[in-house]
Amino acid sequence: MDQERASDSDEHLAAALKASEDCAAASEDDSEDKGTDWWGEIKGIFLLVLAVLAFHSFVAKPFYIPSESMMPGLIQGDRLVVSKYPYGWSYVSPSFHVLPFIEGRLFGSYPERGDIVITVPQGARADYIKRVVGLPGDTIEIRGGAVILNGTPLRREQREPAMIPIDANVPCDDVPGLITTGSDGVRYCRMPVYREYTPEGRYYDTIDLGPSPADFYGPITIPEGHLFLLGDNRDQSADSRSPLAGGGLGGPVPVESIGGRAEFITFSLDGTSEWYNPISWFSAMRSGRAGTGLHPDREGDE
Secondary structure, eight states: OHHHHHHHHHHHHHHHHHHHHHHHHHHHHHHHHTSOOHHHHHHHHHHHHHHHHHHHHHTEEEEEOOSSTTTTTSOTTEEEEEESSTTOBOTTOSSSOOSOOOOOOBTOOOOOTTOEEEEOOTTOOSOEEEEEEEOTTOEEEEETTEEEETTEEOOEEEOOOEEEEOOSSOOOOSSGGGEEEOTTSOEEEEEOEEEEEOTTSEEEEEEOOSOOGGGOEEEEEOOTTEEEEEOSBTTSOOSTTSOGGGTSOOSSEEGGGEEEEEEEEEEEBOSOOBTTBHHHHHHTBOTTOTTOBOSOEETTOO
8 A cells, every 4th residue: 555655656746747847848938939039120120210211201301401591481400391292202202312313203293482492402412491483484583682583573572670599500600790689688690681572472581681692693594394492591592593513503403303392390409409418408499489380471361
Protein backbone atom coordinates (compact mmCIF):
# COMPACT_ATOMS: atom_id res chain seq x y z
CA MET A 1 0.00 0.00 0.00
CA ASP A 2 2.81 2.37 0.93
CA GLN A 3 4.50 1.57 -2.34
CA GLU A 4 1.31 2.33 -4.25
CA ARG A 5 0.94 5.65 -2.39
CA ALA A 6 4.59 6.51 -3.14
CA SER A 7 4.05 5.61 -6.76
CA ASP A 8 0.91 7.79 -6.89
CA SER A 9 2.84 10.66 -5.28
CA ASP A 10 5.64 10.35 -7.80
CA GLU A 11 3.14 10.37 -10.62
CA HIS A 12 1.42 13.45 -9.21
CA LEU A 13 4.79 15.21 -8.83
CA ALA A 14 5.80 14.31 -12.36
CA ALA A 15 2.45 15.53 -13.66
CA ALA A 16 2.86 18.79 -11.76
CA LEU A 17 6.37 19.28 -13.13
CA LYS A 18 5.12 18.53 -16.64
CA ALA A 19 2.28 21.03 -16.26
CA SER A 20 4.74 23.61 -14.96
CA GLU A 21 7.02 23.05 -17.93
CA ASP A 22 4.08 23.30 -20.36
CA CYS A 23 2.95 26.54 -18.69
CA ALA A 24 6.46 28.01 -18.92
CA ALA A 25 6.71 27.02 -22.57
CA ALA A 26 3.32 28.56 -23.28
CA SER A 27 4.38 31.72 -21.43
CA GLU A 28 7.50 31.96 -23.56
CA ASP A 29 5.42 31.48 -26.71
CA ASP A 30 3.00 34.19 -25.56
CA SER A 31 5.94 36.46 -24.78
CA GLU A 32 7.29 35.93 -28.27
CA ASP A 33 3.85 36.50 -29.78
CA LYS A 34 3.45 39.75 -27.85
CA GLY A 35 6.89 41.13 -28.80
CA THR A 36 7.27 44.36 -30.84
CA ASP A 37 6.20 43.96 -34.45
CA TRP A 38 8.94 46.16 -35.89
CA TRP A 39 7.82 45.70 -39.47
CA GLY A 40 4.31 46.75 -38.52
CA GLU A 41 5.66 49.80 -36.68
CA ILE A 42 7.76 50.82 -39.69
CA LYS A 43 4.79 50.42 -42.02
CA GLY A 44 2.64 52.52 -39.70
CA ILE A 45 5.19 55.34 -39.55
CA PHE A 46 5.65 55.21 -43.33
CA LEU A 47 1.91 55.48 -43.94
CA LEU A 48 1.66 58.38 -41.48
CA VAL A 49 4.49 60.26 -43.21
CA LEU A 50 2.92 59.53 -46.59
CA ALA A 51 -0.45 60.89 -45.40
CA VAL A 52 1.18 64.07 -44.05
CA LEU A 53 3.11 64.62 -47.29
CA ALA A 54 -0.04 64.03 -49.36
CA PHE A 55 -1.99 66.56 -47.28
CA HIS A 56 0.93 69.01 -47.44
CA SER A 57 1.22 68.59 -51.22
CA PHE A 58 -2.39 68.52 -52.35
CA VAL A 59 -4.60 70.08 -49.66
CA ALA A 60 -2.84 72.74 -47.57
CA LYS A 61 0.53 73.62 -46.09
CA PRO A 62 1.95 76.13 -43.59
CA PHE A 63 3.95 79.07 -44.87
CA TYR A 64 6.36 81.45 -43.16
CA ILE A 65 6.74 85.11 -44.18
CA PRO A 66 10.50 85.68 -44.41
CA SER A 67 10.66 89.31 -45.58
CA GLU A 68 8.96 92.72 -45.70
CA SER A 69 7.78 92.42 -49.34
CA MET A 70 4.08 91.90 -48.48
CA MET A 71 3.68 94.61 -45.84
CA PRO A 72 1.42 96.00 -44.51
CA GLY A 73 -0.89 92.97 -44.66
CA LEU A 74 1.81 90.38 -44.02
CA ILE A 75 4.87 91.04 -41.91
CA GLN A 76 8.00 89.00 -41.30
CA GLY A 77 7.30 86.32 -38.71
CA ASP A 78 3.69 85.66 -39.77
CA ARG A 79 2.72 82.00 -40.17
CA LEU A 80 -0.19 81.26 -42.47
CA VAL A 81 -2.08 78.53 -44.25
CA VAL A 82 -1.80 78.12 -48.01
CA SER A 83 -4.44 75.95 -49.69
CA LYS A 84 -3.09 73.88 -52.59
CA TYR A 85 -6.29 73.02 -54.50
CA PRO A 86 -8.07 76.30 -55.53
CA TYR A 87 -6.30 76.49 -58.91
CA GLY A 88 -5.70 72.77 -59.40
CA TRP A 89 -2.33 71.01 -59.17
CA SER A 90 0.90 71.28 -61.13
CA TYR A 91 4.54 70.23 -60.98
CA VAL A 92 5.17 72.61 -58.02
CA SER A 93 2.37 71.13 -55.89
CA PRO A 94 4.49 68.39 -54.22
CA SER A 95 6.10 69.43 -50.95
CA PHE A 96 9.62 69.15 -52.36
CA HIS A 97 10.19 71.15 -55.53
CA VAL A 98 12.37 68.68 -57.39
CA LEU A 99 10.34 68.13 -60.56
CA PRO A 100 11.30 69.85 -63.83
CA PHE A 101 8.82 72.19 -65.50
CA ILE A 102 5.76 70.29 -66.71
CA GLU A 103 3.22 72.16 -68.80
CA GLY A 104 -0.42 72.21 -67.71
CA ARG A 105 -2.41 71.87 -64.49
CA LEU A 106 -4.73 69.13 -63.28
CA PHE A 107 -8.23 70.60 -62.77
CA GLY A 108 -6.59 73.98 -63.38
CA SER A 109 -8.17 77.42 -63.09
CA TYR A 110 -6.85 80.98 -62.93
CA PRO A 111 -6.61 83.08 -59.77
CA GLU A 112 -8.59 86.27 -59.46
CA ARG A 113 -6.92 89.66 -59.49
CA GLY A 114 -6.06 90.46 -55.90
CA ASP A 115 -5.43 86.88 -54.74
CA ILE A 116 -2.28 86.29 -52.71
CA VAL A 117 -0.47 83.27 -54.12
CA ILE A 118 2.78 81.37 -53.72
CA THR A 119 4.97 80.75 -56.76
CA VAL A 120 8.29 79.09 -57.53
CA PRO A 121 10.60 81.12 -59.82
CA GLN A 122 12.24 79.37 -62.74
CA GLY A 123 15.23 77.31 -61.63
CA ALA A 124 14.50 77.91 -57.93
CA ARG A 125 13.33 75.65 -55.12
CA ALA A 126 11.90 78.21 -52.68
CA ASP A 127 8.36 79.61 -52.72
CA TYR A 128 7.72 83.34 -53.15
CA ILE A 129 4.50 84.96 -51.98
CA LYS A 130 3.00 87.79 -54.06
CA ARG A 131 -0.31 89.26 -55.19
CA VAL A 132 -1.92 88.64 -58.58
CA VAL A 133 -2.33 91.96 -60.42
CA GLY A 134 -2.51 90.94 -64.08
CA LEU A 135 -4.12 88.02 -65.95
CA PRO A 136 -3.38 86.57 -69.41
CA GLY A 137 -3.99 89.14 -72.14
CA ASP A 138 -3.81 92.14 -69.80
CA THR A 139 -1.50 95.03 -70.62
CA ILE A 140 0.43 96.14 -67.55
CA GLU A 141 2.29 99.38 -67.05
CA ILE A 142 3.60 101.10 -63.91
CA ARG A 143 4.14 104.85 -63.86
CA GLY A 144 5.09 106.76 -60.73
CA GLY A 145 4.19 103.71 -58.65
CA ALA A 146 0.63 103.55 -60.03
CA VAL A 147 -0.48 100.38 -61.83
CA ILE A 148 -2.05 100.99 -65.24
CA LEU A 149 -4.15 98.01 -66.33
CA ASN A 150 -5.28 97.86 -69.96
CA GLY A 151 -4.73 101.59 -70.34
CA THR A 152 -6.63 102.58 -67.17
CA PRO A 153 -4.89 103.36 -63.85
CA LEU A 154 -6.12 101.26 -60.98
CA ARG A 155 -8.00 103.40 -58.46
CA ARG A 156 -5.68 104.28 -55.63
CA GLU A 157 -6.55 106.07 -52.39
CA GLN A 158 -4.16 107.24 -49.69
CA ARG A 159 -5.08 105.88 -46.26
CA GLU A 160 -3.91 106.44 -42.71
CA PRO A 161 -0.35 105.15 -42.24
CA ALA A 162 0.08 101.60 -40.99
CA MET A 163 1.59 101.66 -37.50
CA ILE A 164 3.53 98.40 -37.21
CA PRO A 165 5.25 97.78 -33.83
CA ILE A 166 9.02 97.53 -34.16
CA ASP A 167 10.56 94.24 -33.02
CA ALA A 168 13.32 91.83 -33.99
CA ASN A 169 11.44 90.76 -37.13
CA VAL A 170 10.39 94.31 -38.06
CA PRO A 171 13.41 96.49 -37.23
CA CYS A 172 12.34 99.21 -39.70
CA ASP A 173 16.00 99.98 -40.34
CA ASP A 174 15.78 100.15 -44.15
CA VAL A 175 14.09 103.54 -43.99
CA PRO A 176 14.99 105.12 -40.61
CA GLY A 177 12.74 108.12 -41.20
CA LEU A 178 9.70 105.86 -40.73
CA ILE A 179 10.45 105.13 -37.07
CA THR A 180 8.18 106.93 -34.63
CA THR A 181 7.10 106.62 -31.00
CA GLY A 182 3.40 106.42 -30.28
CA SER A 183 1.50 108.02 -27.41
CA ASP A 184 1.67 104.63 -25.70
CA GLY A 185 5.46 104.81 -25.63
CA VAL A 186 5.83 101.98 -28.17
CA ARG A 187 8.16 102.42 -31.16
CA TYR A 188 6.40 101.95 -34.50
CA CYS A 189 7.28 101.67 -38.16
CA ARG A 190 5.01 104.28 -39.75
CA MET A 191 4.33 103.00 -43.27
CA PRO A 192 2.53 105.16 -45.88
CA VAL A 193 -0.45 103.18 -47.18
CA TYR A 194 -2.32 103.36 -50.49
CA ARG A 195 -5.43 101.27 -51.04
CA GLU A 196 -5.59 99.75 -54.51
CA TYR A 197 -8.80 98.60 -56.23
CA THR A 198 -9.08 96.00 -58.99
CA PRO A 199 -11.59 96.49 -61.85
CA GLU A 200 -13.75 93.86 -60.11
CA GLY A 201 -14.00 96.03 -56.97
CA ARG A 202 -11.64 93.99 -54.80
CA TYR A 203 -9.21 96.04 -52.73
CA TYR A 204 -6.10 95.68 -50.60
CA ASP A 205 -3.52 97.96 -49.01
CA THR A 206 -0.08 98.63 -50.47
CA ILE A 207 2.93 100.63 -49.30
CA ASP A 208 4.60 103.37 -51.33
CA LEU A 209 7.82 104.69 -49.78
CA GLY A 210 8.36 107.33 -52.46
CA PRO A 211 10.21 107.50 -55.79
CA SER A 212 12.22 104.39 -56.69
CA PRO A 213 13.38 102.59 -59.86
CA ALA A 214 10.59 100.05 -59.32
CA ASP A 215 7.99 102.82 -59.90
CA PHE A 216 8.38 102.53 -63.68
CA TYR A 217 7.81 99.39 -65.71
CA GLY A 218 6.41 98.33 -69.07
CA PRO A 219 4.07 98.43 -70.77
CA ILE A 220 3.94 94.71 -71.50
CA THR A 221 1.16 92.35 -72.53
CA ILE A 222 0.87 89.27 -70.34
CA PRO A 223 1.18 86.11 -72.47
CA GLU A 224 -1.42 83.37 -72.46
CA GLY A 225 -0.96 81.04 -69.51
CA HIS A 226 0.93 83.64 -67.43
CA LEU A 227 0.25 85.96 -64.49
CA PHE A 228 1.78 89.27 -63.36
CA LEU A 229 2.60 89.32 -59.64
CA LEU A 230 3.55 92.23 -57.35
CA GLY A 231 4.45 92.54 -53.70
CA ASP A 232 2.28 94.88 -51.63
CA ASN A 233 5.38 96.70 -50.36
CA ARG A 234 5.98 98.02 -53.85
CA ASP A 235 9.41 99.58 -53.27
CA GLN A 236 10.84 96.61 -51.37
CA SER A 237 9.66 93.62 -53.38
CA ALA A 238 11.44 91.42 -55.92
CA ASP A 239 8.51 90.42 -58.12
CA SER A 240 7.49 90.32 -61.79
CA ARG A 241 9.23 93.68 -62.32
CA SER A 242 12.60 92.26 -61.26
CA PRO A 243 14.93 89.99 -63.28
CA LEU A 244 15.63 86.45 -62.15
CA ALA A 245 19.30 87.34 -61.73
CA GLY A 246 18.27 89.97 -59.19
CA GLY A 247 16.17 87.54 -57.15
CA GLY A 248 12.89 88.52 -58.82
CA LEU A 249 10.37 86.58 -60.89
CA GLY A 250 11.70 87.67 -64.28
CA GLY A 251 8.43 89.02 -65.69
CA PRO A 252 5.04 87.30 -65.89
CA VAL A 253 5.13 83.81 -64.40
CA PRO A 254 3.62 80.66 -65.95
CA VAL A 255 0.44 79.58 -64.23
CA GLU A 256 2.05 76.17 -63.64
CA SER A 257 4.41 77.82 -61.15
CA ILE A 258 1.55 78.80 -58.83
CA GLY A 259 1.55 76.52 -55.79
CA GLY A 260 -1.53 77.70 -53.93
CA ARG A 261 -3.52 80.55 -52.37
CA ALA A 262 -2.91 82.22 -49.01
CA GLU A 263 -5.93 81.81 -46.74
CA PHE A 264 -5.36 83.13 -43.20
CA ILE A 265 -2.71 83.83 -40.56
CA THR A 266 -2.38 81.13 -37.90
CA PHE A 267 0.04 82.94 -35.58
CA SER A 268 2.92 85.42 -35.68
CA LEU A 269 6.31 85.62 -33.93
CA ASP A 270 8.32 88.75 -33.19
CA GLY A 271 11.70 87.09 -33.71
CA THR A 272 12.74 86.64 -30.09
CA SER A 273 11.86 82.94 -29.73
CA GLU A 274 14.64 80.40 -29.14
CA TRP A 275 14.15 76.74 -30.03
CA TYR A 276 15.70 75.53 -26.77
CA ASN A 277 13.51 77.76 -24.58
CA PRO A 278 9.82 76.72 -24.66
CA ILE A 279 8.81 79.78 -22.63
CA SER A 280 10.07 82.02 -25.43
CA TRP A 281 7.77 80.27 -27.90
CA PHE A 282 4.86 81.91 -26.13
CA SER A 283 6.42 85.21 -25.10
CA ALA A 284 7.38 85.86 -28.75
CA MET A 285 3.77 85.58 -29.95
CA ARG A 286 2.33 88.76 -31.46
CA SER A 287 -1.20 89.46 -30.31
CA GLY A 288 -4.09 90.20 -32.63
CA ARG A 289 -2.79 88.53 -35.80
CA ALA A 290 -4.04 84.95 -35.49
CA GLY A 291 -7.08 84.28 -37.64
CA THR A 292 -6.62 87.28 -39.95
CA GLY A 293 -8.10 86.43 -43.36
CA LEU A 294 -6.03 87.07 -46.48
CA HIS A 295 -8.69 87.27 -49.18
CA PRO A 296 -9.22 90.82 -50.50
CA ASP A 297 -12.40 92.57 -49.47
CA ARG A 298 -14.85 93.67 -52.12
CA GLU A 299 -16.67 96.98 -52.36
CA GLY A 300 -20.22 96.64 -51.10
CA ASP A 301 -19.38 93.70 -48.82
CA GLU A 302 -18.49 95.82 -45.78
